[in-house]
Amino acid sequence: MKKRLGLLLISILLLNNLVFAAPDTFEGHAEFDDEYSSLDEKMFTGKTETLEKRDTIEMTVSQVLDGSFSFEGDEFFAEVTSDVIGDKGIIIPKGTVAHGVIKETSEAKRFGRDGYLDLSFDYLVTPDGREIPIEGKMSTKLHPVKAATKIVATDIGYTALGGLAGGVLAAQALGIEAAIASQGYTLAGGAAIGSAVGLGMSLYRKGKNVLISPGDEIKVKILSDVELPVYKEEALKKKEQKYPGLEIRIANIVYEKDPFGEVNTITLSLSIANMSDKSFAGMDLALVSDYNTVYNPSIFGDTKLLFSQFKPGDRRAGKISFAVSNVKHSYWLVVNDRATNKPLTRISLDNAYKNVSKDVKKKNAKLKKAKKNYYKEDDPFEME
Numbered sequence: 001m002k003k004r005l006g007l008l009l010i011s012i013l014l015l016n017n018l019v020f021a022a023p024d025t026f027e028g029h030a031e032f033d034d035e036y037s038s039l040d041e042k043m044f045t046g047k048t049e050t051l052e053k054r055d056t057i058e059m060t061v062s063q064v065l066d067g068s069f070s071f072e073g074d075e076f077f078a079e080v081t082s083d084v085i086g087d088k089g090i091i092i093p094k095g096t097v098a099h100g101v102i103k104e105t106s107e108a109k110r111f112g113r114d115g116y117l118d119l120s121f122d123y124l125v126t127p128d129g130r131e132i133p134i135e136g137k138m139s140t141k142l143h144p145v146k147a148a149t150k151i152v153a154t155d156i157g158y159t160a161l162g163g164l165a166g167g168v169l170a171a172q173a174l175g176i177e178a179a180i181a182s183q184g185y186t187l188a189g190g191a192a193i194g195s196a197v198g199l200g201m202s203l204y205r206k207g208k209n210v211l212i213s214p215g216d217e218i219k220v221k222i223l224s225d226v227e228l229p230v231y232k233e234e235a236l237k238k239k240e241q242k243y244p245g246l247e248i249r250i251a252n253i254v255y256e257k258d259p260f261g262e263v264n265t266i267t268l269s270l271s272i273a274n275m276s277d278k279s280f281a282g283m284d285l286a287l288v289s290d291y292n293t294v295y296n297p298s299i300f301g302d303t304k305l306l307f308s309q310f311k312p313g314d315r316r317a318g319k320i321s322f323a324v325s326n327v328k329h330s331y332w333l334v335v336n337d338r339a340t341n342k343p344l345t346r347i348s349l350d351n352a353y354k355n356v357s358k359d360v361k362k363k364n365a366k367l368k369k370a371k372k373n374y375y376k377e378d379d380p381f382e383m384e
Helices: 002-015 144-181 185-204 350-351 356-370
Strands: 046-053 056-061 075-080 090-092 097-106 116-125 131-139 209-212 218-220 226-231 248-256 262-274 285-289 317-324 330-335 343-348
Touching: 046 131, 056 097, 090 248, 090 285, 090 350, 097 131, 131 226, 248 330, 248 343, 262 330, 285 317, 330 350, 343 350
Parallel strands: none
Antiparallel strands: 046 226, 056 075, 056 218, 075 097, 090 226, 097 116, 116 131, 131 218, 248 262, 262 317, 285 330, 330 343
């Protein structure tokens, strides 16, 4: 019952973002046979594609998973961040929700052994409300050989640092003359002491705990072949809202780093023609995420449109930037009505992104690749 309720809520959220015409009443999720004869013709091409074993799906988790306090058996959800495209078209659209379970977890341990998380995935809920059984896994655990190599290499680093520090201290304490007179034995002795200190640090050193946060990219490996229907491209267009006479065209979408080096800025190139009966300002523009979070324009980007006024009859083009929590989410550009504080227009960035040039998409993809190191640093001197 709990699982069905969760599926129903997810399905309602996802269906709200689709543009296809749906009946007034839904009963469960769509079922399909081997020929996919019962699938909605408005949604699918009638062709099928196989998601093959060992294929990967890019996702981001919806909550923090931490090896130090997450428990085996904990459930979580993740969101597919990029369309999975086969030779015939899209088979798993961006925004599909994946259900996951923590299979195994371990805290960081002595001798530099890192913690780890093993995650498994058992089904997907697509934007059209279908539940697709899958077998998928993702693990942060290193292969035993790689793990051993990593520990040895790190410990050698500590020892070498200790040796260097010891030698420097010996030279400072006894003087370079003593080192020359003793043919370097004082330096060697100091280095030995330093090495011992370094080795002690390496033996005491605790590994790192795993931390996977929303926005971190994970790649889930598929464990068995799954045959899936191919979507029609027009069926995946997001819902938009237009106001008569107000034309806004998104000509380009670029991901950028903020002043602190984080890739969390979306810069839009806009062309605005206000032939409506409304007046608004650049500050009335906003981005709204698929989680209904509102982001106002950033002052760190191009401010030409930000401080502009748009009266009836005005035409203007320029750029405007928004600092968001995660560039991988879906967003809508909205213009808020000052009188009602409700959106006059609502334009999908996902729809507009299909017309962005391949070069820009390539640069964006390179920038938005999140960290692959899921470990957090621990204080080596912190006592338990």
